[in-house]
Every structure is written in C-alpha cells, then in structure tokens.
Amino acid sequence: MTNKATTTSKKKNIEAIYPxxxxxxxxxxxAIMDPHSGVYFEQMSVTFRGKVNEDAFRKAWQFIIDRHQIxxxxxxxxxxxxxxxxxxxxxxxxLQVLxxxxxxxxxxxxxxxxxxEEDRRRGFKLNxxxxxxxxxxxxxxDRVEFVWSQHHLTMDGWSRPILLKEVFAAYDAFSQGQTPQLPPVRPYKQYIQWLKRQDEKAAEQFWKELLRGFxxxxxxxxxxxxxDEKGRRDYDRVAVSLSAGLSSAVEQLARENQITVNTILQSAWALLLSYYAGQDDVVFGATVSGRPPEIPGVEEMVGMFINTLPVRVRIRPGQSxxxxxxxxxxxxxxxxQFEYTPLVKVQNWSDVPAGTPLFDSIFVFENYPVDRAMNERQMALDVESVKTHARTNFPLTIVAAPGENIxxxxxxxxxxFGRQTIxxxxSHMENILRGxxxxxxxPVVRIPIVSAEEQQTILSALTGKTVSLPEGETIVSRFEQIVAEHAEATAAVFHHPDSK
Known part of the structure; x- marks a missing residue:
C-alpha cells in the first residue's frame, strides 16, 4: 500500500476529534515530560475460578470497545x-492469551x-x-488470571465498574449464543460540549478568592x-481498614449533621496536615468526580471526568x-460549581509562584470501588482476588473507600517517606476520626492525633521515666494546665553546641 493510500485509510478510520x-x-x-515514570498507568489483575468461555470473552470485550468512543x-x-x-x-x-x-x-x-512489572514498563504510545x-x-x-492495563487518560475510576458490569452482561449473552441487550450509550462528546459552555470568569473569581493570600x-x-536517596524513583502503598464500629460511627456523624462521609475524611486529613505542618491554614488536592448533574445519564457515562483541585481549610481555635x-x-x-476548572489555570490565578506546586498531597474518595462491581456481577465465574496498581505524579495520595469497614x-x-512513617x-488519621x-x-484543636499508648511513649522518651496521665487527659491538655499554673516560667531553653 502506498503512503497516500495509507494516509487515506487512516483518515477514513477517524470518527471524531475532540479537545x-x-x-x-x-x-x-x-506523561510526555517523563514517559518512563509509569505515571497514570493503571493495571488490574483478577483471578477467576471456573471455565472461561474464551470466544465469548473476546466477543464481549470487542463489543464494549465498539460501543464506547473513549x-x-x-x-x-x-x-x-x-x-x-x-x-x-x-x-x-x-487481547493476548498465555x-x-x-x-x-x-x-x-x-x-x-x-x-x-514488565507490562507496566512497556507503557503506552499515547498516539x-x-x-x-x-x-x-x-x-x-479452571483458574485464570485476567490482566487489564490502561492509561488513565481514557477513563476515570468511576468508569471502570460501569465497563465491568457491561462486559459481564455481554459475556453472559455471548456464552448463551445471544446478542447483548444494553441501554443506549451516552456519548462522551456531550461532556466535552458541556465544558465549552462553562463560565471561566466566574470560575476565576471563585478560585482567586479561595486562594487569596496563600x-x-x-x-x-x-x-x-x-x-542522597531522593533521586531514586520508587513508590509504595500502605493500607488499613477501620473497624466496623468506627466506620459506622463516622457514617452516623455524617447523617446526623447532613454532611458527607467524604467531608469528614477530608477534614481529618486537613487537621492531620495542620498538625504536621504546624499551620492553621492548609491546602491539599482533592479529586472530584467532575460529573455534572445537568447532563442526563452522566453517572453511566464512560470516560475521563475527574479533576484534581485545591482544597483550602482553616482551623480556628474556638470552633467545634x-x-x-x-x-x-x-x-x-x-x-x-467550578470543579471543571483546569488545575493549571487555578495555579496561574493563585499567589503561589509559577513552577511551585499548589500542593504535595491529594485526597481521593472512591465511592464506587471496583470490588463492589465484581461482587455484583452475574457472570458464571467466581472471583478469587482483585488487585490494582496505579501511580500519580504526587508524592502522597490518600485514597478512602466507604463501606462496612472504611x-x-x-x-x-x-x-x-518511610513505610513506618506512613x-x-x-494511625493518626484513625485517632482523629475517633475524636x-x-x-x-x-473544639477541633483539642482532637488528639496520638493514642494514649503513643502519648505514654513520647512522655517516657522525654523524661526518661514512665509517666501516667489521668483518664481523659492528653499531652496537649497537660501542657495547657502547666502553662496556666506557671505562666511566668520559662517553657523551654534551646542550646546549640556551637553557641557561645
């Protein structure tokens, strides 16, 4: 085939072009700046038990790919x-079979x-x-490992369970010699068109006001x-599940005060960040769904909707x-109202110098985990395990998923960061939620971040002996009590070995 014929064939295969x-x-x-970093490469590995109908599996995935533009x-x-x-x-x-x-x-x-690991190193050619x-x-x-690798550019975390649900339905249909019957697709271009109609001036005013002085x-x-070890790129993960009792109490607190569990968890991170930074005015990134309710059926669309934007939280001493x-x-x-705004524009509108990131940590609330979609499946295969891998370009990402155990x-x-530090x-996040x-x-400033056991360890390390605190008393409250009793006394003396 000549170059001209090849070019013509490629053009004929183009269905649409979007921003x-x-x-x-x-x-x-x-991804372009650091193509070998593995940033935004997502990978899911599922172990199935049962006989896989390979032909139906191929047809199901081809059917879903043909169905969704993204x-x-x-x-x-x-x-x-x-x-x-x-x-x-x-x-x-x-699809490759091994x-x-x-x-x-x-x-x-x-x-x-x-x-x-090798599959992640391969990455993708984005064009x-x-x-x-x-x-x-x-x-x-009767035991098969299914690996699904994709670039985050094409779809967000909400989209994955939607696709899995459709794939399982298509697989069952093809296994029975039937044609899958799925509802009409909501095209992703509807979202692109909605974005073009948004008021950038209003967004600029909101973000400038929110970040003024930061x-x-x-x-x-x-x-x-x-x-000397910080030049090496490496990532790790640590996870914990809160007890059913604490998880239930968090949900009850949300219901009683007409707030979301997401708000409570984000606030816990904001307070912890405040403690770590020693500041009562903090900013971190939060991933938002980006699915505007004005678009009919947006919750069933497949594509890239999410955005990561700054959240500014102030901690005021007298506030409960x-x-x-x-x-x-x-x-x-x-x-x-303004979660569609590009982060790069928010950065430009802020008082943070160009080239300096707005935040070093992001908070992600997953309100539709993949595991739930797997458990809700109707496919005649048992799921033995589900493992996922993803990486962002931020140093620290906190991911929260609701459920019986948050x-x-x-x-x-x-x-x-060291693993023990994380x-x-x-542990500190859990203590804050418990508080x-x-x-x-x-008062929010009285919430302890350390447990009674950790307080005891700190006191013992400082004094060289075991110190017992009365029930309900913390290091902070003890310090405040001593300050009140000895207001004129010197609190601490710093002596550097080189000082005269």
Whole structure:
C-alpha cells in the first residue's frame, strides 16, 4: 500500500476529534515530560475460578470497545497547535492469551509479579489506540488470571465498574449464543460540549478568592528518607481498614449533621496536615468526580471526568468539630460549581509562584470501588482476588473507600517517606476520626492525633521515666494546665553546641 493510500485509510478510520478535558491536559503533560515514570498507568489483575468461555470473552470485550468512543481514542500532541483526542471508528482487540499450566503455583506467582512489572514498563504510545490491553493467563484448567492495563487518560475510576458490569452482561449473552441487550450509550462528546459552555470568569473569581493570600504549598514535614536517596524513583502503598464500629460511627456523624462521609475524611486529613505542618491554614488536592448533574445519564457515562483541585481549610481555635465540619461541607458544595476548572489555570490565578506546586498531597474518595462491581456481577465465574496498581505524579495520595469497614490507603513516594512513617500517619488519621465521633462538640484543636499508648511513649522518651496521665487527659491538655499554673516560667531553653 502506498503512503497516500495509507494516509487515506487512516483518515477514513477517524470518527471524531475532540479537545482534552482539564485533567487530561495535565495528565498528558506529565506523561510526555517523563514517559518512563509509569505515571497514570493503571493495571488490574483478577483471578477467576471456573471455565472461561474464551470466544465469548473476546466477543464481549470487542463489543464494549465498539460501543464506547473513549475506548477507541488516541491523543495527538505533536505538530498541532493544541493537543486533541482522536476517536477511531475501529480498533483491534488487544487481547493476548498465555498458558502457564505447566508451572508450579510458586513459579506462577513469581512469574506474575515479573510479568506485571514488565507490562507496566512497556507503557503506552499515547498516539495509538486503544490505550489499553488485556491478558488471559491460564494457571489451571479452571483458574485464570485476567490482566487489564490502561492509561488513565481514557477513563476515570468511576468508569471502570460501569465497563465491568457491561462486559459481564455481554459475556453472559455471548456464552448463551445471544446478542447483548444494553441501554443506549451516552456519548462522551456531550461532556466535552458541556465544558465549552462553562463560565471561566466566574470560575476565576471563585478560585482567586479561595486562594487569596496563600503563597506556598503546605509542607508535609514527615520526610524521613536521607537526601542522597531522593533521586531514586520508587513508590509504595500502605493500607488499613477501620473497624466496623468506627466506620459506622463516622457514617452516623455524617447523617446526623447532613454532611458527607467524604467531608469528614477530608477534614481529618486537613487537621492531620495542620498538625504536621504546624499551620492553621492548609491546602491539599482533592479529586472530584467532575460529573455534572445537568447532563442526563452522566453517572453511566464512560470516560475521563475527574479533576484534581485545591482544597483550602482553616482551623480556628474556638470552633467545634461539628461547626468546622459544616463549614467544610459548605466549601465542598461551592466547589462543585467550578470543579471543571483546569488545575493549571487555578495555579496561574493563585499567589503561589509559577513552577511551585499548589500542593504535595491529594485526597481521593472512591465511592464506587471496583470490588463492589465484581461482587455484583452475574457472570458464571467466581472471583478469587482483585488487585490494582496505579501511580500519580504526587508524592502522597490518600485514597478512602466507604463501606462496612472504611478503607484507607496511602500511595507514596518511597524516596521521600518511610513505610513506618506512613503507618503512623494512618494511625493518626484513625485517632482523629475517633475524636470526631466521640465528641463532635469539643473544639477541633483539642482532637488528639496520638493514642494514649503513643502519648505514654513520647512522655517516657522525654523524661526518661514512665509517666501516667489521668483518664481523659492528653499531652496537649497537660501542657495547657502547666502553662496556666506557671505562666511566668520559662517553657523551654534551646542550646546549640556551637553557641557561645
């Protein structure tokens, strides 16, 4: 085929061309700047038990790819004035089948770890659709590992369960020799068109007012890795599930005060960040759904809707937990009106110097976890396990998922933070939440971040002996009591070895 014929064929395969959404612009920038970092590469590995109908599985995924434009999308950013996303009419099914049945379970486990890492290193060519690929790996006659890798540019976390639900329905239909019957697709272009109609002047006014006077990112102050190791890129994750009792109490606090669980969890992070930074005015990033309720059926759309934007929280000494949470909830409601704003524009409108990030940590609230979609499936296969992998370009990401046991996960740059430090961070988050629910009318500044056991350890380390505190008393309250009793006394003396 001649070059001219090839070009003509490629043009005929183009269905539509759209601009990028705000978050896509930022993601594309980071992906281009550091193509080997693995940023925004997402990977899910599911172990199925049962006989897989391979033909039905292929047909189901091809059916879903043909159904959704965003799954046939590539990104063009070279030799164009502004990057665009290009929808192809057809794309091949990127499915590969592997057979590992001749290997021992130990060998399979080691090989899977190596295989997943190698797949992540491969990454994607962003100008070639589809930006995802699948693997079916036979571990036994009735045990299969399914690996789904994709670039975050094409869809957000909310979209994944929607797709899984559709794939399972299509698989069941094809397995029975039937044609899948699914509701009409809400095209992603409706969202792109909605974005174009938004009032940028109103957004600019809101963000300027919110961030006025904020000139530097809130420091985390928990970096524990020596400076000579910070050039190495490495990431790790630590997770914890809150007890059913504490999780239920958090949900009850939300219901009683007509606020969301998301607001409570974000506020807990804001308070912890305030403690770590030693500041009563903090800013962190929050991932918002970005799905405008004005668009009919937006909750069933597949695509990239989410955005990451700054949240500014102030901690006022006389304010009760209940009052503070209500104030934070009101801020979240206001932000909903302008959550479509590109982060790069918010950055430009702020007083933070160019080239300096607005925040070093982001908070993500997952209100539709993938595991739930897997459990709600109707497919005739049992799910043995579900594992996911994702990486952002932020040093610290806190992910919260609601449920009978609220799940908290911290993904972090292991060249900056030690694993034990992150484990303590999660413990402190849990202590703050416990303080919220035990007495929401107490001043927010009185919420302890350390447990009674940790307080005892700190006191023992400072005094060289075991110190017992009366029930209900904390290090902070003891310090305040001593200050009140000895207001004129010297609180502390600093002596540096080099001072005269």
């Amino acid at each position: 990028l959404t705000p978050l896509q612009e930022g993601m594309l920038f980071h 799954l046939r999308t590539a990104f063009v950013y070279r030799k164009v004035e502004k990057p665009v996303q290009v929808v192809h009419r057809t794309v091949p099914l990127p 057979d590992w049945r001749d290997r021992s379970p130990e060998e399979q486990e080691k090989e899977l770890v190596r295989f997943l 070639q659709a589809p930006l995802m690929r699948f693997y079916l790996i036979y571990l036994d006659d 000139t530097a990112p809130t420091p985390l102050n928990i970096d524990t890795i020596p400076g 937990v209940r009052e503070w949470l209500a104030e934070n909830q009101a801020l979240m409601v206001k932000m909903r 799940h908290l996960l911290v993904a972090f740059d292991a060249t900056r 484990e303590r961070l999660l 919220f629910v035990e007495d929401p009318d107490q």
